Amino acid sequence: MANGIPVSAMSEATVLPYTYGLNGVNVPVDNLSSKGLFTSIALVFLAVLVIRLVQMGVAHLRHLTSMGETSSGIQKYWSQDSGSYWSAAKRDLLYAPLGNRRHNRELQLSKAINVGTIPSRFDTLLLGLYLTSNIVYTLLLDYSVLDKAAIWAEIRGRTGHLSVINAVLIFVFAGRNNPLISLFGLSFDTFNLFHRWGGRIVIIEALAHTVAWSVNEHAAKGWNGINSEFTTSSFIQFGLIGTVALLIMLFQSPSAIRHAFYETFLHCHQVLAFIALLGIFYHAKLGLLPQLPYVIFIICIWSYDRLLRWARLLYRNVSLRNGLTKITVEALPGEACRVTCFLPRPWSYNPGMHAYIYLPAVSLWMSHPFSIAWSSTRGHHPADEKLPTSTADFALASRPCNSLSFVVAKRSGMTASLYALAASTPSRTIHLTGLLEGPYGPVHSLHSYGTVLLFAGGAGITHQLGHVRALLAAYAAGTTAARRITLVWAVRFAEQLEWVRPWMDEILAMPGRRDALQVLLFITKPDERHAICSASERVKMIPGRPKPEWLVDEAWRKRVGAMTVGVCGPGALADEVRAAVRGVESGGVVDFWEEAFTW
16 A cells, blocks of 8 residues: 555556556657658669669770670770779679678478578578667667656557557568669569568567557556457557468578478468458557557558559550450470460560469469560460451451460479470460450660670570570671670470570571570580580580589680670579689679579
């Protein structure tokens, strides 16, 4: 008893005000923390943008002064690095894995359990700064207050605020129409990495927000009070719905689950994200919380991306004059499909971009990303080949049809179903109606480099073919600096060369190919059924695995002008190429890029 008042009643009266609303919440510091977080991220993006603009300016100048150049003078100038600092930064930070070599080679506990990849050194640095800033802002409390309930209330407000602020970022990073991809020249894979880690931070802060509220609620009313709030307060119920949905997302999102049940994961992930967003919206609305505008902004971001995707799908694939997008799927040797989409409207895309394919007959509304391997224009879709019987048929046959082609390797889920469906027919070819969404991806122009070395593993060849085709066309026209183009493609079996044979034949028939292009085909598991023989010195078939260190060093010693090395393929191959480029990253200009699509 104190002054005739029970201690328990005093405790309840003291703590109860801090269990709801903005009591004890330091709104000015909350706003300061969000401004600090946004400002720091904006400064990082500004630095990336400045570097990108400088690189684009240098590349454009290099391109203008080197294209059509037959003497070695200008190209030799551009082959030399003007300073050692940038080379060292690329070697030891930008291109460096976190450890010695491993970056995109997946960590596997067994053949069936994949636990993901290791971020690069630069990505790890940014992620560390991002995580540290969230910890600092969370702990930026008024420790002069002696009342523990007030401290817990401030933690409740801070973590809830930061969770919503970080949610803005992860929704921006997750969108296919993310404008930052084109602006900063970063891949969707990079933003997907920060989306995953940002999502984990959002969930941890949301959980901390719930725990901080529960501590004060328990101190004021006990477990019965918490249970009463859960069953009677709509404000608390919607907050609980959001938190529970986020926690479920955390437990169903580890890499092993994502890779083993990707399509199921993606469905659940999207539904849970919608439920979490709905719960957070009504939690903020019913509580009149200052975070409501941020939540509304998140809804706008999500709606913008979805509406733009639907509009793009409708425009690209539906035409009153030319009908719908028609898709031909050919089952190929080596367990892959060649997928050709005949579009009612012409597309334009840049080499290295990708698109999402919808095949309702195979996977309902699901879409999957694939690199665009080839584009062409032909008079009609193969399924429409018939003798014309009317003037309308003559008109239809004369309309050009733009087509985009892909190679889809058989794995699991949709790709396995697609291959099985095509392979089950006598002709091993099926004709479907589907949708194509895109194109997406940053634009990487290789025309300012005198030496271009491209590595591909398996279906990764689709990403490189467009670059080779564009470079050879520009070489014949005298509008590129490229003088030495080398394509290195590794496949397990010789029969897998059939995947791109029609397109490779077109490339080998292009003007100037014999002067500028060398193709090295590595068969890692040769057999007696397919002889390993080289057509010429410019097109070689070689048994065994490629040795990136030797190939990069050879290209480096014989380089003309600035040099770029690109890779698209299995993580082990990409890591070997990365290590090889870092080994020559001194005394000259060599840039490295990697195309990966990890989840």
